[in-house]
Amino acid sequence: MSSTSHAEHAYVAHHFHSAEQQKEAGTLGMWLFLAQEVMFFGGLFCVYAVYRLLNPDAWLAGSASLSVFVGGVNTTVLLCSSFTMALGVYFAQTGDNRRLFQALVATLALGLLFIAIKLQFEYLPKYREGVFPGANWGPYGHHYGHLADVANQGGLQMYFVLYYIMTGMHALHMIIGFGIMVVLMVLARKNTFGPQRYMAVENFGLYWHFVDIVWVFLFPMFYLVR
Amino acid sequence: MSEHHIVTPATYLKVLIALAVLMVLTIAAAEVHFGEPFNLMIALAIAVTKAVLIVLFFMHVKYSSHLTWVFVGAGFFWFIIMVALTTADYLSRGWHSPFTG
Numbered sequence: 514m515s516s517t518s519h520a521e522h523a524y525v526a527h528h529f530h531s532a533e534q535q536k537e538a539g540t541l542g543m544w545l546f547l548a549q550e551v552m553f554f555g556g557l558f559c560v561y562a563v564y565r566l567l568n569p570d571a572w573l574a575g576s577a578s579l580s581v582f583v584g585g586v587n588t589t590v591l592l593c594s595s596f597t598m599a600l601g602v603y604f605a606q607t608g609d610n611r612r613l614f615q616a617l618v619a620t621l622a623l624g625l626l627f628i629a630i631k632l633q634f635e636y637l638p639k640y641r642e643g644v645f646p647g648a649n650w651g652p653y654g655h656h657y658g659h660l661a662d663v664a665n666q667g668g669l670q671m672y673f674v675l676y677y678i679m680t681g682m683h684a685l686h687m688i689i690g691f692g693i694m695v696v697l698m699v700l701a702r703k704n705t706f707g708p709q710r711y712m713a714v715e716n717f718g719l720y721w722h723f724v725d726i727v728w729v730f731l732f733p734m735f736y737l738v739r
Numbered sequence: 740m741s742e743h744h745i746v747t748p749a750t751y752l753k754v755l756i757a758l759a760v761l762m763v764l765t766i767a768a769a770e771v772h773f774g775e776p777f778n779l780m781i782a783l784a785i786a787v788t789k790a791v792l793i794v795l796f797f798m799h800v801k802y803s804s805h806l807t808w809v810f811v812g813a814g815f816f817w818f819i820i821m822v823a824l825t826t827a828d829y830l831s832r833g834w835h836s837p838f839t840g
Contacts, residue, residue: 541806548817551817563826585766592755596752715799722797729790730790737769739769
């Protein structure tokens with residue numbers, strides 16, 4: 514308590530020595546959570562590596578059926594949303610709650626656009642044309658019919674199992690992020706954030722950028738197999 | 740350790756441009772046939788570069804304490820152990836042993 518000045522009492526919780534220590538603890542806690550997230554996605558990446566090693570032919574065929582254009586547009590959308598989120602952290606640090614709110618709106622809008630593109634141009638057309646692993650597997654139609662001619666159908670199904678699970682888990686992380694963003698938007702409206710109090714925005718930014726990093730790897734792993 | 744370092748929008752913009760350039764680069768590299776392992780290695784190298792840029796600047800790790808670096812490094816280090824040992828197992832399963840022929 515002794516090192517806490519009078520003015521700091523308002524925002525430094527009683528179990529911390531100083532504002533600096535409080536911030537450090539918050540950052541480390543968030544990174545501990547993200548290290549756990551690395552382990553979670555890491556397990557999936559590991560499964561991906563093994564099945565790709567075992568089914569190189571199926572991976573080539575599966576990847577060739579994805580649209581690099583749609584994937585590239587979505588990568589751009591996600592990178593831009595990371596940029597607007599980073600700007601949001603800056604506005605939180607400088608106490609500009611109005612611009613922080615706008616940055617969060619932009620980030621949320623870009624995130625929703627990503628999910629909309631994913632559904633409209635990727636998940637739904639594939640599902641409709643039989644490109645969904647399991648009992649109803651059976652690619653047909655103009656876009657995906659040629660996949661039925663691939664010899665290694667089991668490997669091809671594994672490619673799409675991992676495609677749906679990994680991009681789906683990524684999308685689920687984004688959707689959870691949407692909820693947290695709405696809470697931060699309400700707080701920004703109430704002028705909550707400033708130079709002494711921005712850790713909630715900063716830590717959510719870490720989460721959002723982490724989700725961006727996952728996509729940075731998913732994009733070449735699924736769309737650019739050569 | 741520079742405490743309370745605030746990264747400016749100008750820095751964020753430069754990082755965004757770098758990330759966009761790297762994305763175009765990875766798509767272009769996939770169009771060229773470099774042979775069996777090289778396309779994958781180039782794609783992964785570009786992805787790792789993008790991830791490092793995001794971690795250092797968007798996630799402020801460049802300006803964070805040494806303890807934060809340890810936390811960040813530990814997560815990725817264990818991930819590399821997991822993938823390296825698992826793929827080493829699967830890659831080497833078809834190999835012949837000098838003892839069994």
